[in-house]
Amino acid sequence: METRELYLSSVIKQMHYYKTVGEKAMDQLEPEQLFIVTNDDSNSISSIVKHLCGNMLSRWTNFLTSDGEKEWRERDAEFETSITSKEDVLALWDKGWDCFFQAIESLNPEDLSKIIYIRNEGQTAIDAINRQVAHYPYHIGQIVFYAKQLKNSDWESLSIPKNKSNK
Template structure:
């Protein structure tokens, strides 16, 4: 079981760093005036998504940055979740700093978890989860919001959008390059 837990932690650490890279790529394409632009009335802007993700990451994971500690509550008493969804006037540089700080908290916590921690209890708003359940909950949550962010920025950028993955029409070239990298030396 320990081997599976180690494999899981290694995978989730890498995958969540990959999700962050996608978000970084989207945010890098925002213009100064785009941060506070939702796609529809009542929708979330990039600023709101960043505020919410950062707030959630600090609340859920700050207590685990140095490793698991029994009795850790995954909802900070000082968090004001509703304020995260209010459109403010923060500039892009401030929002990027919050984005980086939030991800640092989450990734630090992941890096300090051990295989044995995954079955330990962690409460979130008084509801008991295993650490594994709490991590999986956040993997889905954070990935969902990052993909919202990508859609938002892609829509705002229109034809100026720079893809974050394999470009349309580029799958064959990508696969060919990937296969040539993994081919054994001397194989024909």
């Protein structure tokens, strides 16, 4: 397998991992906990999911042929509370990830060197992918941290539990 194919395979594998981590964190919460906001400068988990979905739809719809910041995207609205059920949160989660994976899985290795645009700024497709490979886990880390805080002592670790590394 050539290096570019390995890269795309690695991106897909890593992003499936992070998607699963986010899902496992949200699965531990009561539905109402997805909507908790601790202060005016924070976002609820539902808002983070809404933002991820908006970003994914904007960036990955027609990835190679249109600007990644679509005219129809309303980024500021992604941080407003407008969804009210866990089912709606998970539907947005899946919608965004489906768009992402369909776009990534449709790429050919030679597409990685093509110039694409985000906010009229040209960059290679591989740079645009790397940008999102950093962006999405950042927000998933927020989801995990927030979920862990909300669950407190009822949290089930998503990796090696604290003080269990040597067991």
